[in-house]
Amino acid sequence: MLTRMERPNWVYWQQQGKWFAHPEGNPQREVQAASFEELELKVQQQSQDLVKAPRELPRVERPVVDQPRMDTPRYVISLDQEKWRGYLQGYPDQSAQGDSFDEVEFKLGLLWRDLLGKKSPTLRKAA
Numbered sequence: 001m002l003t004r005m006e007r008p009n010w011v012y013w014q015q016q017g018k019w020f021a022h023p024e025g026n027p028q029r030e031v032q033a034a035s036f037e038e039l040e041l042k043v044q045q046q047s048q049d050l051v052k053a054p055r056e057l058p059r060v061e062r063p064v065v066d067q068p069r070m071d072t073p074r075y076v077i078s079l080d081q082e083k084w085r086g087y088l089q090g091y092p093d094q095s096a097q098g099d100s101f102d103e104v105e106f107k108l109g110l111l112w113r114d115l116l117g118k119k120s121p122t123l124r125k126a127a
Contacts, residue, residue: 010043012036075108077101088112 008023019039022030023046031046033039077086084104087095088111096107 008047010047012039075105075112077104077108088115091115 008026010021011024012019012021014020018032018034019036020030020032021039021043022028029046031039031042033042074089075086076089077084079085079101083097084099084101085095085097086104086108087093088108091111094111094115096104096111098104098107
């Protein structure tokens, strides 16, 4: 036995002497008839067909949760005597310094890229 929730809700309207209907949210399945009674019969038939057919679920876009990724560098940057210094977290012997925060961040990004690509054999993770 079919439950009421399985049947779609229908949108009805009359235009130029004809009756029209379509399942709510699905105007591609429009039905038309000369009289309202005829339209109701067509709607009942199509409702049964829709219930028998597999349901098409609308795609829900979910926001991407901002989680740290493996390829995202973590670093510590500080200003010491008007010079910017920084190091990769877990790799204190790999440091960079520069005249601006952006310069140090860029250099640490290069170090991180080298670490991921294993281009530098001298990188060792601190315990």
